[in-house]
Amino acid sequence: MLEFQNVTFRYPEDHLLMMENLSFSVEDRAFVSVIGASGCGKSTIFRLINGLEQPDDGKILVDGKPIAELRQYSAFMPQKDLLFPWRSVEKNICLPMELQGVPKKEQDERCAEVLGQVGLLDYRKKYPKELSGGMKQRVAFARTLLSGADMLLLDEPFSALDYLTRVEMQEWLLHQWEHFHKTILFITHDVEEAVFLSQSIYVIQERPFSEMERVEVPLTYPRSRSDLKRPDIADLKERLIGKLRRGVSL
Ligand SMILES: Nc1ncnc2c1ncn2[C@@H]1O[C@H](COP(=O)(O)OP(=O)(O)OP(=O)(O)O)[C@@H](O)[C@H]1O
Ligand SMILES: [Mg+2]
Incomplete structure (x- = not known):
């Protein structure tokens, strides 16, 4: 490929x-x-x-x-998680969709789906500083997955x-x-x-x-x-x- x-x-x-x-x-x-x-x-x-x-x-x-x-x-996940500290988990995940102009309702649905898949649905309102290192990497991975690549x-x-x-x-x-x-x-x-x-x-x-x-x-x-x-x-x-x-x- x-x-x-x-x-x-x-x-x-x-x-x-x-x-x-x-x-x-x-x-x-x-x-x-x-x-x-x-x-x-x-x-x-x-x-x-x-x-x-x-x-x-x-x-x-x-x-x-x-x-x-x-x-x-292709979708790139860098070594540092690059989550924005001032945005909650779900806001971090939705950022690429926001930039693409995806309707808010669809953003929320796709975000909930992918957070469920990586086992972090209960953490969607949390901020990066409230997560462990492994969780932050899972959020970054979820954002990478959402690109659809x-x-x-x-x-x-x-x-x-x-x-x-x-x-x-x-x-x-x-x-x-x-x-x-x-x-x-x-x-x-x-x-x-x-x-x-x-x-x-x-x-x-x-x-x-x-x-x-x-x-x-x-x-x-x-x-x-x-x-x-x-x-x-x-x-x-x-x-x-x-x-x-x-x-x-x-
Ligand atoms: N944007 C850039 N402009 C100029 N030189 C660069 C640039 N990015 C990397 N380099 C140089 O190219 C070389 C390889 O960099 P690269 O980041 O690909 O290495 P790497 O194998 O990923 O290293 P590491 O394991 O430390 O991450 C380095 O010597 C670096 O200084
Ligand atoms: Mg490198």
């Missing part, structure tokens, strides 16, 4: 290319992670996908069409959470993915998180990069955390960590 064809990109302020002739694809309804050291260009890939940056060369296609011809094909770009959504909340949120996200049949691209620094969540993992090892190595995770869904202890999975984790460390030392 998503295809990069020989994409080359450099930030105008930068002397070094970020990526050169990069090609990769992500299938419809897949759960794919991108891992790589800090600054290697992970978020830049998302900025290219959602059209915030334009490639210097090459093509980005969704369902075979150039993204410039498409609207609302089939492809969700999640940029380190759980990295600010404590370990136990992060583990809970990972399981929660897999349920959401199974329920909503979306394509998820997930950026993380955390190799274990990538292995637990994804079908495939793309690894960025150097800069500029021309390819991302694709590693398949040999686990089916539903998954349990005890799967991470399987010798082949523990081995996979170690191999991935080794690849990232080689990338950093380059």
